[in-house]
Ligand SMILES: Nc1nc2c(ncn2[C@@H]2O[C@H](COP(=O)(O)OP(=O)(O)OP(=O)(O)O)[C@@H](O)[C@H]2O)c(=O)[nH]1
């Protein structure tokens with residue numbers, strides 16, 4: 001018999017008669033793999049699920065705890081989704097390019113994790129901005145962020161990037177590691193405790209599968225060689241899965257996400273930039289746009305250097321992206337207005353006889 005506690009299960013109430021708890025470890029199309037005290041079972045959703053579950057986010061995904069009708073001889077039936085203590089969602093543009101999506105739905109990609117490993121590589125592709133974007137999503141997911149800088153063996157100088165991340169996010173632990181040489185891996189034991197779940201986030205090619213493989217002590221994921229000069233690699237991770245590490249911790253691996261959409265990230269942004277939002281309360285005007293207004297606390301802080309320029313720009317970028325997801329039409333309107341003003345300027349320039357030489 002398997003003790004589900006080892007999989008992070010905390011019994012909040014006794015399951016109704018006929019149902020047993022389990023944790024979803026894999027999802028392929030409509031078929032679930034669920035670990036239960038009876039062992040690993042294959043399961044499908046009960047029909048009632050499709051009638052009562054409203055949004056797509058109500059459907060179980062990898063990491064979820066569920067109650068199911070155990071079937072010894074065939075597929076078990078998932079009857080209930082248990083409350084999630086953390087979840088990670090992305091905006092799903094339904095296969096459309098960002099500007100062309102008609103509907104944007106919340107897609108839950110992982111749940112019930114304790115830590116989010118924000119994985120970024122130390123090769124030329126290293127960008128603090130991107131890490132901050134992942135951090136924003138992590139902050140509202142309910143998981144604790146840990147920044148993992150991979151490929152330490154390729155970096156001539158480890159210190160500069162570490163300091164850059166620490167400056168941008170002083171309250172978040174950062175580790176430089178190499179899955180090839182093993183450097184820095186010991187420091188991860190702190191997080192990889194029995195019953196704990198970690199989710200790996202990061203762009204394709206940063207080394208998530210390689211990290212998972214060393215932590216597993218075996219190859220569970222195919223690692224595809226990429227050209228280090230330009231970081232181009234093909235997607236190798238295609239579906240989501242939960243792995244049990246030898247340490248007793250679990251890892252959820254998600255496909256490399258190139259266009260990670262922020263979903264309802266307002267809370268996360270506020271948590272990461274409360275110093276900025278605090279300044280807003282000090283502006284002379286309530287509706288200050290922090291552009292040219294007199295008595296603007298943001299402009300003052302930018303001028304005296306107490307608000308670093310990059311921090312302010314990062315805030316604006318994240319807000320803009322989030323605005324797009326929250327309200328696509330307002331984003332498109334802004335964009336149109338922006339194009340219009342550029343067009344008007346160009347017209348004006350033409351009228352005045354072109355650009356001054
Ligand atoms: N030098 C060095 N190369 C690494 C390290 N970790 C991974 N790589 C290389 O980076 C490339 C991509 O690694 P993967 O582990 O497949 O990356 P991934 O993040 O899982 O990529 P996706 O599956 O596409 O999301 C491979 O060529 C690895 O050999 C490392 O610590 N050092």
Ligand SMILES: [Zn+2]
Nearest residue numbers: 283288290296
């Ligand atoms: Zn202002």
